[in-house]
Amino acid sequence: xxxxxxxxxxxxxxxxxxxxxxxxxxxxxxxxxxxxxxxxxxxxxxxxxxxxxxxxxxxxxxxxxxxxxxxxxxxxxxxxxxxxxxxxxxxxxxxxxxxxxxxxxxxxxxxxxxxxxxxxxxxxxxxxxxxxxxxxxxxxxxxxxxxxxxxxxxxxxxxxxxxxxxxxxxxxxxxxxxxxxxxxxxxxxxxxxxxxxxxxxxxxxxxxxxxxxxxxxxxxxxxxxxxxxxxxxxxxxxxxxxxxxxxxxxxxxxxxxxxxxxxxxxxxxxxxxxxxxxxxxxxxxxxxxxxxxxxxxxxxxxxxxxxxxxxxxxxxxxxx
Amino acid sequence: xxxxxxxxxxxxxxxxxxxxxxxxxxxxxxxxxxxxxxxxxxxxxxxxxxxxxxxxxxxxxxxxxxxxxxxxxxxxxxxxxxxxxxxxxxxxxxxxxxxxxxxxxxxxxxxxxxxxxxxxxxxxxxxxxxxxxxxxxxxxxxxxxxxxxxxxxxxxxxxxxxxxxxxxxxxxxxxxxxxxxxxxxxxxxxxxxxxxxxxxxxxxxxxxxxxxxxxxxxxxxxxxxxxxxxxxxxxxxxxxxxxxxxxxxxxxxxxxxxxxxxxxxxxxxxxxxxxxxxxxxxxxxxxxxxxxxxxxxxxxxxxxxxxxxxxxxxxxxxxxxxxxxxxxxxxxxxxxxxxxxxxxxxxxxxxxxxxxxxxxxxxxxxxxxxxxxxxxxxxxxxxxxxxxxxxxxxxxxxxxxxxxxxxxxxxxxxxxxxxxxxxxxxxxx
Numbered sequence: 019x020x021x022x023x024x025x026x027x028x029x030x031x032x033x034x035x036x037x038x039x040x041x042x043x044x045x046x047x048x049x050x051x052x053x054x055x056x057x058x059x060x061x062x063x064x065x066x067x068x069x070x071x072x073x074x075x076x077x078x079x080x081x082x083x084x085x086x087x088x089x090x091x092x093x094x095x096x097x098x099x100x101x102x103x104x105x106x107x108x109x110x111x112x113x114x115x116x117x118x119x120x121x122x123x124x125x126x127x128x129x130x131x132x133x134x135x136x137x138x139x140x141x142x143x144x145x146x147x148x149x150x151x152x153x154x155x156x157x158x159x160x161x162x163x164x165x166x167x168x169x170x171x172x173x174x175x176x177x178x179x180x181x182x183x184x185x186x187x188x189x190x191x192x193x194x195x196x197x198x199x200x201x202x203x204x205x206x207x208x209x210x211x212x213x214x215x216x217x218x219x220x221x222x223x224x225x226x227x228x229x230x231x232x233x234x235x236x237x238x239x240x241x242x243x244x245x246x247x248x249x250x251x252x253x254x255x256x257x258x259x260x261x262x263x264x265x266x267x268x269x270x271x272x273x274x275x276x277x278x279x280x281x282x283x284x285x286x287x288x289x290x291x292x293x294x295x296x297x298x299x300x301x302x303x304x305x306x307x308x309x310x311x312x313x314x315x316x317x318x319x320x321x322x323x324x325x326x327x328x329x330x331x332x333x334x335x336x337x338x
Numbered sequence: 339x340x341x342x343x344x345x346x347x348x349x350x351x352x353x354x355x356x357x358x359x360x361x362x363x364x365x366x367x368x369x370x371x372x373x374x375x376x377x378x379x380x381x382x383x384x385x386x387x388x389x390x391x392x393x394x395x396x397x398x399x400x401x402x403x404x405x406x407x408x409x410x411x412x413x414x415x416x417x418x419x420x421x422x423x424x425x426x427x428x429x430x431x432x433x434x435x436x437x438x439x440x441x442x443x444x445x446x447x448x449x450x451x452x453x454x455x456x457x458x459x460x461x462x463x464x465x466x467x468x469x470x471x472x473x474x475x476x477x478x479x480x481x482x483x484x485x486x487x488x489x490x491x492x493x494x495x496x497x498x499x500x501x502x503x504x505x506x507x508x509x510x511x512x513x514x515x516x517x518x519x520x521x522x523x524x525x526x527x528x529x530x531x532x533x534x535x536x537x538x539x540x541x542x543x544x545x546x547x548x549x550x551x552x553x554x555x556x557x558x559x560x561x562x563x564x565x566x567x568x569x570x571x572x573x574x575x576x577x578x579x580x581x582x583x584x585x586x587x588x589x590x591x592x593x594x595x596x597x598x599x600x601x602x603x604x605x606x607x608x609x610x611x612x613x614x615x616x617x618x619x620x621x622x623x624x625x626x627x628x629x630x631x632x633x634x635x636x637x638x639x640x641x642x643x644x645x646x647x648x649x650x651x652x653x654x655x656x657x658x659x660x661x662x663x664x665x666x667x668x669x670x671x672x673x674x675x676x677x678x679x680x681x682x683x684x685x686x687x688x689x690x691x692x693x694x695x696x697x698x699x700x701x702x703x704x705x706x707x708x709x710x711x712x713x714x715x716x717x718x719x720x721x722x723x724x725x726x727x728x729x730x731x732x733x734x735x736x737x738x739x740x741x742x743x744x745x746x747x748x749x750x751x752x753x754x755x756x757x758x759x760x761x762x763x764x765x766x767x
Binding site: 160162181183184187189190191193204205206208209210223225251252253254255256 | 556661
């Protein structure tokens with residue numbers, strides 16, 4: 019079976035000018051960024067203490083008939099509350115709250131191709147790790163992404179998938195499984211989105227162990243993916259026979275153009291319309307051949323062309 | 339005789355005389371129901387009950403004689419375009435399942451196309467004007483208004499009904515918009531159904547809102563209910579109902595049925611339970627869909643001095659099929675805290691006017707979190723509740739002359755099993 023892959027994104031962490039931060043594992047938000055060429059902003063609130071804001075732009079250029087190279091620029095800024103307990107006397111403590119700010123930038127190149135292809139070689143200035151995302155556009159409004167992420171520093175491998183269905187409203191689900199030497203963990207996120215014209219609003223709820231995160235993002239889509247694997251999603255509420263044809267669409271009638279007949283014109287007929295003799299002789303000779311006549315008329319002034327057309331019209335009426 | 343009494347009698351005479359008479363041919367309806375309930379907490383003589391009713395309709399009159407349990411009861415009704423009067427145990431001019439109902443019995447025949455058997459009532463008397471249009475009147479009923487008359491108001495087509503009893507300060511409200519199309523040019527349908535009863539401090543009821551677009555496959559549901567002493571889920575004699583004084587909210591949005599987001603919250607005085615989840619189809623077609631779902635469970639338990647929070651997440655897989663009214667779902671769910679759950683649901687209409695439904699749930703005895711289950715509140719409207727029963731099985735057959743309902747469930751920790759069966763039939767001639 020020929021499988022059409024729409025997007026293969028190779029995510030590189032080029033953490034330029036950044037400190038190490040725990041990148042959000044809300045793959046559902048990543049799916050919204052990967053799905054369409056778009057730009058947007060968003061913010062997240064985690065456990066009511068930690069907040070972050072992010073922005074991205076996703077653009078691409080088509081090089082060949084089925085090949086598009088894409089790129090995503092992503093930036094995030096987060097504020098974390100760090101609570102610490104300082105002992106004053108033996109049994110008295112003083113709690114301190116410190117705000118930490120961190121920033122992160124990422125560049126993620128990707129390739130959109132009819133057939134599958136794979137690229138390697140991922141680098142990061144801070145910590146080398148591998149990010150891979152493979153996408154399928156199943157239906158016009160349903161897409162599926164699979165993710166693989168490595169974090170060698172923490173010795174964690176993550177496998178995840180996310181699915182988005184619909185645009186207005188759109189429902190999303192992401193489920194992730196982490197494998198590490200000391201634990202295996204499941205977590206995920208759910209989301210709902212609405213699209214008005216080219217603007218999209220998304221709200222998402224992410225749950226992992228003791229972390230609960232709510233996110234909101236607003237984006238503008240300037241090009242969506244339009245080459246799905248299946249073109250029509252089945253509506254279980256209706257039989258096919260119940261689907262009414264669109265009565266506003268009318269069948270376009272194709273009118274066959276009749277070939278225009280060119281009639282021979284005599285010099286006398288041309289002189290009656292006060293066409294100069296020299297031009298009349300040329301027209302009379304050319305009217306014996308359709309191509310010559312058409313070529314000559316393209317070179318003559320508009321008033322003479324108008325007179326010639328009138329003569330042809332009178333002749334065609336006489337022929338009927 | 340006083341002047342105002344003469345005036346009332348003259349008005350009644352004119353109303354009765356000039357009202358349009360119905361068909362001359364009398365109609366009869368024979369109705370019967372039998373119910374059996376088995377639980378180790380129920381005495382032997384309370385396990386089964388029967389009800390037989392013979393109803394006759396002639397001209398503007400309707401009369402019913404019945405045997406309900408061990409009692410013989412009678413009812414009489416007069417109705418024309420201008421005037422309504424009834425007395426007895428069966429007839430009332432307003433819609434609504436909960437108003438003056440006999441708690442031990444209920445009638446499952448409420449479809450106007452197939453013929454309605456009125457709900458069994460407590461002893462009551464009703465009198466009102468213009469029953470087919472906007473109607474207003476007075477009534478008295480057992481345990482609701484025995485000394486002072488109560489007021490009722492009803493709209494045409496039984497869309498709205500309201501009653502108030504000054505004696506017991508009890509209000510009752512019924513709303514019933516079905517498949518209302520606010521924009522005729524579009525295929526958007528709205529349904530609003532609600533019944534609420536009680537005082538301002540102590541009440542029970544439900545509100546269901548639904549917006550549905552068949553061509554786009556989008557369905558949005560919002561429902562809320564408040565339970566009070568088991569009054570809400572009255573037809574569920576198997577005790578599969580909400581706990582006392584609990585409030586519940588459900589929001590659901592679905593696309594082509596298989597892709598859906600659900601958020602549910604249940605509040606009682608002791609705890610708050612919240613479930614948020616998404617179900618999505620991975621592969622779908624004319625054969626149905628294979629779906630994956632994720633849910634987040636959160637319980638907030640209020641002790642006298644402390645608040646404890648329990649959370650878990652779950653992963654579910656299911657096979658689902660939906661084509662118009664035919665529906666099938668087989669689902670398995672495993673939670674992070676090792677809770678397990680299996681669900682089965684099947685609905686089909688094999689022939690017109692008949693419906694066959696099965697719903698079943700199976701969960702581990704040691705499950706820490708309760709599970710969602712759909713339950714009939716008044717026999718017609720479905721509300722979602724939380725249950726900790728380890729096993730529940732319900733079978734319902736609904737036809738033009740027969741309704742058969744059987745269910746069985748097992749309590750948690752092996753503390754007993756409950757069986758319930760109810761069969762009702764009617765014959766018109």
